[in-house]
Every structure is written in structure tokens, then in C-alpha cells.
Amino acid sequence: MLAVLCVLFLYFHNPVCGVFQKLYCTISDSCDCDFKPNIRDLEWDLYKNLYGQHLAQDIVSEEVTRFLQKKNPERPLVLSFHGSSGTGKTMVSSMLGNHLYGSAMSSPYVHQFVPTLHFPLPGRVKEYREELKSWVQGNLTECARSVFLFDEMEKLPPGLIDVLEPFLGPSHVVFRTNYRKAIYVFISTTGEKVINKMAVENRQAGQDREEIKLADLQEAIAETVYNSNTSGFFHSSIIQQKLITSFVPFLPLSRHHVERCVRSQLCQRGSCARTDVVEAVGGDMIYTPSPGKYFSSTGCKAVPAKINLFL
Ligand SMILES: Nc1ncnc2c1ncn2[C@@H]1O[C@H](COP(=O)(O)OP(=O)(O)O)[C@@H](O)[C@H]1O
Numbered sequence: 001m002l003a004v005l006c007v008l009f010l011y012f013h014n015p016v017c018g019v020f021q022k023l024y025c026t027i028s029d030s031c032d033c034d035f036k037p038n039i040r041d042l043e044w045d046l047y048k049n050l051y052g053q054h055l056a057q058d059i060v061s062e063e064v065t066r067f068l069q070k071k072n073p074e075r076p077l078v079l080s081f082h083g084s085s086g087t088g089k090t091m092v093s094s095m096l097g098n099h100l101y102g103s104a105m106s107s108p109y110v111h112q113f114v115p116t117l118h119f120p121l122p123g124r125v126k127e128y129r130e131e132l133k134s135w136v137q138g139n140l141t142e143c144a145r146s147v148f149l150f151d152e153m154e155k156l157p158p159g160l161i162d163v164l165e166p167f168l169g170p171s172h173v174v175f176r177t178n179y180r181k182a183i184y185v186f187i188s189t190t191g192e193k194v195i196n197k198m199a200v201e202n203r204q205a206g207q208d209r210e211e212i213k214l215a216d217l218q219e220a221i222a223e224t225v226y227n228s229n230t231s232g233f234f235h236s237s238i239i240q241q242k243l244i245t246s247f248v249p250f251l252p253l254s255r256h257h258v259e260r261c262v263r264s265q266l267c268q269r270g271s272c273a274r275t276d277v278v279e280a281v282g283g284d285m286i287y288t289p290s291p292g293k294y295f296s297s298t299g300c301k302a303v304p305a306k307i308n309l310f311l
């Protein structure tokens with residue numbers, strides 16, 4: 001009855017309705033907190049605009065689809081992105097926000113953490129732990145379908161992220177808060193060595209890039225992340241307890257991929273025809289390892305700056 005009244009007349013002005021709405025939002029499937037997932041658009045965006053990342057395309061599509069199909073997920077979706085700079089990690093995390101919420105990345109339910117901004121002092125881990133915990137808890141109370149993006153995990157002081165452990169596991173529904181409907185994305189360059197090594201070996205063996213399988217990399221990334229004191233997950237119970245749904249490797253990009261990045265950005269600027277610029281930017285990147293020079297050391301990161309140089 002209260003629900004009907006709230007919807008019909010009182011909704012915006014009545015604090016009781018605000019509380020009711022929050023409660024409704026946490027236990028209902030049709031939560032009103034701006035959650036409008038469009039899996040098809042997400043898949044299309046990944047397929048069309050993300051180059052050279054068959055593993056990320058497959059895992060992100062599959063895991064998000066599987067997760068959203070569940071009315072009552074038994075645990076939250078926790079993805080951890082790994083790979084060299086400029087390979088598309090931040091870009092894919094934005095795609096997620098863009099296709100899950102009505103107001104995309106500016107949705108108040110997409111929360112982005114940048115360690116250097118939010119947690120700059122390693123000596124304050126104790127305070128940061130408290131802040132992070134109540135921040136996540138508060139946001140989940142507002143909206144069970146919140147998305148939390150932790151970029152640049154390698155700059156997060158060790159010991160901080162473990163405070164999230166109770167949220168990432170199959171915890172029970174606490175009154176007004178269902179911890180298990182949230183999505184967490186961690187991003188770091190940790191693991192790039194093992195990913196890039198595999199990509200180089202694949203190239204040297206003359207195999208297709210698509211032959212690199214997730215199973216070949218998952219364990220190795222998990223181990224590296226756990227043993228590296230600059231991964232944000234150093235000796236973390238989150239890794240020990242296997243609370244990460246999937247580690248997502250981002251492969252290094254070759255010249256061919258870099259040139260696709262250039263072409264796409266040139267077109268966005270209305271200069272689709274400038275193949276000379278595509279060629280010039282592609283040739284101006286640094287490629288490693290030597291010998292071989294298979295992969296761009298900065299992925300597509302420096303592309304806009306170089307286009308400015310040659311256009
Ligand atoms: N695999 C990719 N496919 C298409 N564009 C890419 C890819 N990787 C990087 N880019 C381009 O380079 C920019 C920087 O990439 P970004 O996602 O910030 O890299 P990362 O977070 O892995 O360091 C992106 O905004 C995008 O324009």
C-alpha cells in the first residue's frame with residue numbers, strides 16, 4: 001500500500017518513501033537506482049571498438065551476462081584486469097559503466113577509486129581502511145547494484161583492499177543491503193610480464209593470437225598478484241580465498257592494432273582519409289622486445305598526441 005502511495009503521490013517529497021525506495025531497491029530485481037543493463041550494446045561495443053583483446057571480450061561478456069541472469073547471485077561479480085599500459089583496461093571498465101546504467105559513467109552508482117587521489121599516504125592505511133569500508137557499505141545501502149572501479153591498483157598501499165573481503169564473498173543479505181549484487185573491477189599492470197611473455201612465445205611459434213587461452217594465464221596472474229608487493233593484493237586474503245571471479249588478461253598490441261586505434265581516432269576527428277598519418281604514427285611507436293619488435297610498448301596510449309604531431 002505504502003508502495004502504491006509512494007509511486008502515485010508522495011514519492012519525491014516524503015522521506016518515508018525515500019527509505020522505502022532504498023529497501024525496495026535492495027530486495028527487488030527491478031531496482032530503480034538507474035540500473036539499465038544493455039548486454040547487447042556492451043557486447044557490440046567490445047566487439048567493434050576493442051582491438052586485439054579476444055580474452056577480455058569473451059570473459060567480460062560472458063561473466064557479466066551470467067551474473068545478470070541470476071536473480072539472486074550467490075556472490076558479487078569481481079573482475080581483475082591485467083596488462084601493459086594502453087591496452088584498453090580503463091576503456092573496458094568505462095564500457096561497463098556505459099552499458100549498465102542509464103546515465104552511463106556519470107551515474108552516481110558507478111564509483112571510481114584512484115589510489116593516488118583517494119589514498120595517497122601509505123602511512124594512513126588504518127584510516128583509509130575505515131573510510132573505504134564505510135564508503136562501500138554506504139554506497140551499497142543506497143544501491144545494491146553499485147559498480148566499484150579500482151584503477152591503478154599497483155599504487156594502492158598493501159593491506160588496504162583486504163577490508164573489502166566481507167563484501168566480495170558469498171555473505172548473507174544484511175538488512176537493507178544485498179552485498180551480492182554489486183560489481184567490482186580491479187585494474188593493474190601487475191602480471192604484464194607473464195602476459196607479454198606468453199604473447200611473444202605465441203608470435204615466435206607463428207600461432208594465431210586467438211590461440212592464447214585464459215587457462216594458460218589465470219593461475220600465473222593470480223600468483224604474480226599475490227606475490228607482488230606493488231599489486232595492491234600483496235598476500236591478500238581476497239586472493240587466498242579465491243574471491244576474484246576472473247582475472248582478465250589484456251594482451252600487448254601490435255603495430256596493426258595501433259594503426260586501427262589511429263584510424264578510428266582520425267575518423268572521429270573527420271580525417272578518415274589520412275592514411276599517411278596512420279602510417280606515420282604506427283611507425284613512430286616503440287616496439288619490443290628486441291629482436292622481434294612485435295608489440296607497442298605503450299599500446300595505443302600515445303596515439304592522440306602522435307596524431308597531433310603528424311596531422
Ligand atoms: N585494445 C584497444 N582497442 C582499442 N582502443 C584501445 C585499446 N587499448 C587502448 N586503446 C585506446 O587507447 C586509450 C588508452 O587506453 P586505456 O584503456 O586507458 O589503457 P590502459 O588502461 O590499459 O592503460 C583508450 O581510450 C583507447 O582510445
Ligand SMILES: [Mg+2]
Pocket residue numbers: 089090091151
Ligand atoms: Mg588505465
